[in-house]
Amino acid sequence: MSAETISIAVTGAGGAGVMTAGQMLLDAGAKAGWYGLMTRSSGPQIRGGEAAAFLRMSPGPVNCGDDKLHILFAFDWMNVERFAAELFLNSDTLVLCDSDAGEVPNVISSSGARVVALPLKKTVKEVEGGRINMIGLGVLGKLVGLPDEAVDAVISSALKKKGQEAIDFSKAGYKAGFDLAANVECDAALSACSTDGVERWGISGNEAAGLGGLKGGVRFVAAYPITPATEVLEWLAPNLEKVGGTLVQAEDELASIVQIIGGSFGGTPSMTATSGPGLALMMEAMGLAVASETPIVVVNVQRGGPSTGIPTKSEQSDLNIALHGLHGDAPHIVTAPNSIPDCLFTTQWSVFLAERLQTAAIVLSDQALGQSRVVCDKPADLAFIAKRDVVEANVENYERYSVTASGVSPMAIPGTPGGEYVADGLEHAPNARPSSAAEDHIEQLDKRDRKLTQFDYGNHWADIEGEGEMAVITWGSTTAPVREAIERAEAKGMKIRMISMRLLMPMQTEKFAEALKGVTKALVIEQTHSKQFFHYLKAYYDLPAEVKLFNRPGPLPMRPGEILEQIESWS
Amino acid sequence: MTSETAVVAPKARDYKSDYKPVWCPGCGDFSVLSSVTKAFAEIGTPKENCAVISGIGCSSRIPAYTSVYGFHGVHGRALPLATGLKVSRPELNVVATGGDGDGFSIGGNHFMHACRRNVDMVYVVMDNEVYGMTKGQASPTTAPDWDKSKLTPHGTGINPFQPLAIALAAGANFIARGFSGDPNGTAKLIADAMKHPGFSLVQILSPCVTFRPEQKDWKGMVRPAEIEATSDIGRAARRLMTDDGFNTGILYKGSRNVYRPALEESETVAEVEATFAL
Numbered sequence: 035m036s037a038e039t040i041s042i043a044v045t046g047a048g049g050a051g052v053m054t055a056g057q058m059l060l061d062a063g064a065k066a067g068w069y070g071l072m073t074r075s076s077g078p079q080i081r082g083g084e085a086a087a088f089l090r091m092s093p094g095p096v097n098c099g100d101d102k103l104h105i106l107f108a109f110d111w112m113n114v115e116r117f118a119a120e121l122f123l124n125s126d127t128l129v130l131c132d133s134d135a136g137e138v139p140n141v142i143s144s145s146g147a148r149v150v151a152l153p154l155k156k157t158v159k160e161v162e163g164g165r166i167n168m169i170g171l172g173v174l175g176k177l178v179g180l181p182d183e184a185v186d187a188v189i190s191s192a193l194k195k196k197g198q199e200a201i202d203f204s205k206a207g208y209k210a211g212f213d214l215a216a217n218v219e220c221d222a223a224l225s226a227c228s229t230d231g232v233e234r235w236g237i238s239g240n241e242a243a244g245l246g247g248l249k250g251g252v253r254f255v256a257a258y259p260i261t262p263a264t265e266v267l268e269w270l271a272p273n274l275e276k277v278g279g280t281l282v283q284a285e286d287e288l289a290s291i292v293q294i295i296g297g298s299f300g301g302t303p304s305m306t307a308t309s310g311p312g313l314a315l316m317m318e319a320m321g322l323a324v325a326s327e328t329p330i331v332v333v334n335v336q337r338g339g340p341s342t343g344i345p346t347k348s349e350q351s352d353l354n355i356a357l358h359g360l361h362g363d364a365p366h367i368v369t370a371p372n373s374i375p376d377c378l379f380t381t382q383w384s385v386f387l388a389e390r391l392q393t394a395a396i397v398l399s400d401q402a403l404g405q406s407r408v409v410c411d412k413p414a415d416l417a418f419i420a421k422r423d424v425v426e427a428n429v430e431n432y433e434r435y436s437v438t439a440s441g442v443s444p445m446a447i448p449g450t451p452g453g454e455y456v457a458d459g460l461e462h463a464p465n466a467r468p469s470s471a472a473e474d475h476i477e478q479l480d481k482r483d484r485k486l487t488q489f490d491y492g493n494h495w496a497d498i499e500g501e502g503e504m505a506v507i508t509w510g511s512t513t514a515p516v517r518e519a520i521e522r523a524e525a526k527g528m529k530i531r532m533i534s535m536r537l538l539m540p541m542q543t544e545k546f547a548e549a550l551k552g553v554t555k556a557l558v559i560e561q562t563h564s565k566q567f568f569h570y571l572k573a574y575y576d577l578p579a580e581v582k583l584f585n586r587p588g589p590l591p592m593r594p595g596e597i598l599e600q601i602e603s604w605s
Numbered sequence: 606m607t608s609e610t611a612v613v614a615p616k617a618r619d620y621k622s623d624y625k626p627v628w629c630p631g632c633g634d635f636s637v638l639s640s641v642t643k644a645f646a647e648i649g650t651p652k653e654n655c656a657v658i659s660g661i662g663c664s665s666r667i668p669a670y671t672s673v674y675g676f677h678g679v680h681g682r683a684l685p686l687a688t689g690l691k692v693s694r695p696e697l698n699v700v701a702t703g704g705d706g707d708g709f710s711i712g713g714n715h716f717m718h719a720c721r722r723n724v725d726m727v728y729v730v731m732d733n734e735v736y737g738m739t740k741g742q743a744s745p746t747t748a749p750d751w752d753k754s755k756l757t758p759h760g761t762g763i764n765p766f767q768p769l770a771i772a773l774a775a776g777a778n779f780i781a782r783g784f785s786g787d788p789n790g791t792a793k794l795i796a797d798a799m800k801h802p803g804f805s806l807v808q809i810l811s812p813c814v815t816f817r818p819e820q821k822d823w824k825g826m827v828r829p830a831e832i833e834a835t836s837d838i839g840r841a842a843r844r845l846m847t848d849d850g851f852n853t854g855i856l857y858k859g860s861r862n863v864y865r866p867a868l869e870e871s872e873t874v875a876e877v878e879a880t881f882a883l
């Protein structure tokens with residue numbers, strides 16, 4: 035039998051090569067035409083310690099974890115209970131382990147899962163240069179039905195640097211594992227597939243956000259590392275350099291945010307990435323970008339909060355600070371990608387918007403998007419390239435903050451004769467001179483508000499899918515399980531509309547009302563404890579008479595099955 | 606050569622705006638403004654290629670009184686702003702400015718790291734040993750027994766910050782001290798700082814006549830340093846740690862490595878993104 039989608043967890047001690055095995059399985063699957071998603075989980079140790087790779091593979095695109103696990107492959111039992119809540123074991127799960135690993139832990143056996151012990155360690159010793167992860171990969175390759183050519187290609191390219199001997203050892207290990215699985219019963223094989231000639235990409239959300247910045251025109255980045263945003267910056271460092279830009283490692287986030295304001299003032303589209311604690315530090319300067327009308331983009335990869343919180347796990351709880359953390363009346367842009375590939379689109383779009391509207395944009399990604407890796411179709415090229423409204427040299431009577439109908443005033447870039455002005459966080463008159471006059475304040479407040487509210491964001495403000503009297507409203511990474519829950523509901527004959535909001539500020543109240551036409555009840559899904567998104571919706575939009583909320587804080591991700599239950603129990 | 610094509614040497618007044626400063630009459634910052642504009646004129650950078658960047662404070666109001674590009678940002682962060690600008694636009698003549706509170710207290714961390722990073726720019730600090738803008742509180746350079754602030758009625762009791770010694774230890778490439786009462790000498794120091802590669806700190810003793818009226822006496826206390834500028838870090842450290850804060854002139858001139866990314870394109874974005882293809 036072949037499955038539509040299969041979920042596999044590989045766990046083991048640090049150094050066992052769990053992540054490498056997971057990555058190779060994903061890549062080999064991709065070569066054979068399967069889409070896939072890999073998330074990782076590890077213990078609190080900086081290095082070593084136990085690790086888990088969670089994979090989901092499918093003939094169609096996948097963007098979130100499933101709520102059942104087909105195969106758990108435990109290279110050993112080291113602290114496996116740490117991952118128990120994320121494993122979704124049931125009586126259909128096949129648990130593979132080593133015959134010498136000792137007693138099956140209670141968290142595993144109590145699930146009723148079928149446990150099959152294989153002589154893994156013994157086989158490692160029998161194969162020259164054998165490693166447990168390659169044996170494991172062989173077992174999984176056989177069970178899933180990976181074509182040999184795909185595996186060969188992935189092993190060869192992954193180990194190219196280590197030389198032919200390492201490649202041969204790994205192939206031999208794979209073969210030994212493949213043979214070990216000959217008699218294991220498993221109905222999780224994937225149906226045959228092909229890429230149909232469409233280019234597939236392997237990319238993480240954080241890399242996609244970095245690429246989105248680059249494609250949008252960002253050429254200056256200031257960085258201060260923080261989990262789970264660091265990979266955005268680490269990807270940008272070498273790649274910015276290739277395209278003629280640069281990244282500066284700043285002394286802290288107070289500096290990184292202001293450095294990008296400086297870069298942008300100089301005419302270079304500029305960006306940084308951070309997470310909750312860093313975003314909190316950046317707030318004063320975000321106001322400076324708004325008041326001085328200097329475009330900047332901050333990719334905030336959310337993690338569990340408050341304070342240091344849960345750095346390695348996802349949550350949607352920076353919504354409030356992103357919307358309301360700036361002091362004063364400070365209209366700005368808040369966007370949110372709703373899938374891993376969408377991290378590219380949304381970041382690139384945000385660069386475009388910040389530049390076009392000369393303001394600060396916060397892109398609210400999260401750990402679940404940022405640190406997961408997906409196999410997807412190559413994203414389409416977008417027309418969103420930074421294009422700032424700038425003045426030519428020697429324009430007569432130039433005023434930097436001139437009051438225009440659109441609210442956007444042409445900006446003078448240093449180096450332009452006749453455009454000299456002083457950008458200011460002090461309230462100012464149109465000619466940029468500081469002013470505390472009531473009429474200047476109101477005029478500039480109006481202008482900064484107008485340029486955002488009057489702009490036409492097209493239909494990118496939300497993904498609206500399906501028809502039905504019930505709508506599920508969500509944003510960010512909870513969109514993927516919502517989509518899948520709705521697919522399952524539709525397969526059962528239900529009709530449901532999905533609204534996933536990509537533009538959270540400025541609020542698109544009219545478009546939202548339009549999207550709710552014919553909807554009589556709305557289910558709101560979010561990953562916070564204090565219902566931040568729900569309160570936001572109630573404050574700014576007209577909701578149907580019947581509204582229900584399903585929320586949960588991190589670290590446990592939302593799953594399609596539990597959302598489906600909410601939908602079904604309310605129909 | 607005809608007279609039409611002759612280039613007229615820029616004058617200091619070309620770099621001044623017609624905007625009237627908010628400063629108290631007699632404030633030292635008036636002559637610092639003159640010194641900065643004279644230095645621009647001496648270097649001759651076209652004014653569209655000059656930028657004056659500041660934080661918040663009386664002294665930080667200086668950009669608007671020049672006619673060049675400028676940024677009056679947030680308190681304490683003139684240096685990161687100037688860093689972002691200079692690194693991405695290396696051809697500009699970038700001068701960061703501000704007060705001792707702005708630069709050494711709220712901006713203290715940026716100060717150390719700007720010295721260490723050694724980006725090619727000038728940092729002019731108008732040191733009046735007080736927070737002028739917020740009406741007279743002790744700053745990091747205030748003497749411990751100064752008890753005229755309501756906030757520290759018994760004095761701070763804390764030893765003052767040594768900006769020049771710290772700049773040297775942190776990695777600044779040029780360290781000088783000037784006095785606002787000598788605008789020409791100070792202009793020369795700033796121009797020398799502009800010419801010297803890397804991060805150049807110019808501390809200017811600039812009296813706050815309103816909250817530190819006793820600083821009017823500085824006029825009789827400052828003196829040109831007797832020893833020439835040194836490039837020897839050990840000697841510079843000794844002189845900076847032992848002087849009484851009133852020696853003026855260039856005190857250290859180094860040849861430390863300057864931070865200057867190349868900004869050269871070697872690949873297209875399409876080539877970069879091709880690495881994601883499986």
Ligand SMILES: Cc1ncc(C[n+]2csc(CCOP(=O)(O)OP(=O)(O)O)c2C)c(N)n1
Binds near residue numbers: 731736
């Ligand atoms: C974040 C923040 N905190 C406090 C202030 C208030 N503030 C404005 S200027 C200033 C001190 C300025 O002192 P200094 O830099 O020495 O400049 P001076 O006014 O003496 O020239 C303070 C504390 C502020 N603007 N921003």
Ligand code: SF4
Binds near residue numbers: 733815
């Ligand atoms: S308060 Fe002091 S520093 Fe501020 S303008 Fe007046 S004299 Fe100058």
